[in-house]
Amino acid sequence: MARLSELQSGFLKLETPAQLLHVCYVAELDPATITGGYSFAAFQPALGSYIRAIPGARSKVFDSLFNLDTPVLADDDNFDIDRHCHRITVPAPGEPEQLSEAIAHIAGQPLDRSRALWEAWVIEGSSSGHIVLLMKIHLTVLSGDPDLNIFGRLCSATADAELPEPVVREQHPNPLGLALGGLFGASQRPVRALGEFALSIPQIPGQLIGSVRRRSVPLTPFNRTITGRRNVAYLQLGLKEVDVITNAFGVRVNDVIITLVARALRMYLEDRGELPSKALGALETVAIRNKKKNAKIRLQEAVTTLHSEIDDPIEQLSATVAAHESSIPLTAVPAGELRTAEPFTSPGYVADAMRAYTQLRLGGSRGSYNLLVANVPGPQQPMYLLGARMVGYYALGPVLQGAGLTITVTSLEDKLNVALIASAELVPDLWSLADAFSDALDELAAAADATP
Known part of the structure; x- marks a missing residue:
């Protein structure tokens, strides 16, 4: 049994029928590598066996009127x-297109809070x-605990x-224990709040600067009130083409x-x-290396300028580099290093990215930023899920009020997987926006080829 942190509890409180606070992992799997072949009758029990071996995977939220602190998670x-x-x-x-319609419908449905806060859907019928x-x-x-991410453990x-091996099932919380624990936890809240404030002091200057920048972004069609209906689109791009561009322009x-x-x-x-004459703004997740001796990697939110107002691709890339130099910390970890770093070989890494998005500005006001963006480098070697080779991997983050579009780019082997989710x-x-990514890559590649 584990009591929720203020952040975890906040996700429950701030979720609405329009602002659904879950992440969708979408894995395209080749069943040819499954021993004995694929059947749902075998796949579902195999998934159940893995779930029984993941601590917390069978946990649901418990709460009561007499609990003065945050709810608890227990089996x-x-x-x-x-x-x-x-x-x-x-x-x-x-x-x-047919697959994305099914994915969008599932993504637009809230999770049942009377059960463990996850669900899996096997989608068949792909051409x-x-x-x-x-x-x-959720x-x-x-x-x-990011190390216990359900999807990554699969x-x-x-x-x-x-x-x-399965883990021992936790004991069910009783109402009296929940109430007494809540009473003690409530008495410690002032101390916890003071500690959290002290930790946040070094971040205040950057947040104030970012707040000024976000207020200056222009409004777009996707900066209006969202609903619970979702649209989804996705595509794969060649990572080698991206590497050619990086080498050509340094x-x-x-x-x-x-x-x-x-x-x-x-x-x-x-x-x-509907193209604004000013640059757009995005909340981007950046991997940062701590300055301490352990050099541990963590994730941090950064304000990123999207120079959509520039037509020439080379000028646009140069402006992006200049914007990143002023907004991305010097301790940011290069994507190439992340693709080979041991802590990030699991696709579960993207879960942290979504947490970083929402930790400070979950209820963002309309017009404060345009969209959410993440680049999540993944493993370069083949990955398998319950015996099936993963040929595509996409992450669909939450769509927040005031920013009705989220774009997440993940990498797997030699492919970039671009996933888009929006308020329908x-x-x-x-x-149409997804198709534009292919055109944009072609233009940058052509500019790289023309570079002496």
């Missing part, structure tokens, strides 16, 4: 994998013959990984990715006659 005595792992089949022809696993996990769970570098991978985002948004908004009413033609 659900009635946990049943049948209630958490479901199967659907998309209609023919099973192209990405490629692949299966898609969508795992939806930020309350993800913002706990992944392995080998197809024949052995099933782990820039970082993240500079190229942010330029791709800005360029795609420029194309999308210009086609609709604000960005009804999200696939």
Whole structure:
């Protein structure tokens, strides 16, 4: 049994039917590597076996009227994998558009708080013959211990990984113990609040500067009131093409990715006659190395300028580099290093990125920023999930009020996986924006080829 932190409890309090605070992991899997072949009848129990071996994976939220502190997470005595792992089949022809409709519908549904705060959907019927696993996990769970991330624990570098041993089920909390623990916790709140304030003091100057910058961003069609309906689009780009651009211009991978985002948004908004004359603003997640001896890597929110107002691709990239030099800390870790760093070989790393997004500005006001962006470098070696090789991996973050578009770029082997999720009413033609990423990469690649 573990009592929720203020951050974890805040995710529960600030969730609304429009602002759904969960993350969706979408893995496209090749079933050809599964020993004995794929069947849902075998896949679901295998998933259940892994879940029983992950501490906290069977936990649900417990609370009562007499609990004066935050709720607690404890094992659900009635946990049943049948209630958490479901199967659907998309209609023919099973192209990405049909798959994305199913993914968007699932992403737009809230999780059942009377059960463990995650669910998995196996999507069949893809024209490629692949299966898609969508795992939806609440930020309350993800913002706990990142080493126990459910999705990351399902992944392995080998197809024949052995099933782990189950962990002992935790004891169900009783109402009296919950109330007494809450009474003690409530008495400690002033001390905790003072400690949290002391830790936040060094961040105040940067937050004030960022606040001024965010107020100056122009409004776009996706900076209006969101609803719970979602649109989803996704695509894969070649990581080698990105490396060619970085080598040609002597820039970082993240500079190229942010330029791709800005360029795609420029194309999308210009086609609709809605391109602002000023640069856009985004909340970006950046990996930072601590200055202490242990050199531990953590994640930090940074304000990023998207130079969508610049037409020339080389000028746009140069402006992005200059903006990053002023906004990204000097201790930021290069993407190339993250792709080979041991702590980040698990795709569960993206869970921390979503926590960093929401930790300070979960209820952002309309017009304070335009969208959320993350570049999450992943493993370069093949990855497997329950024996199936992962040929695509996408992360769909929460869509926050006032910023109805979230773009997350992950890498896997030699591919960049771009995932877009938006409030359906604000960005009804999200696939047009996704297609613009391919055009933007082509333009930057052509500029790199033309460089002496």
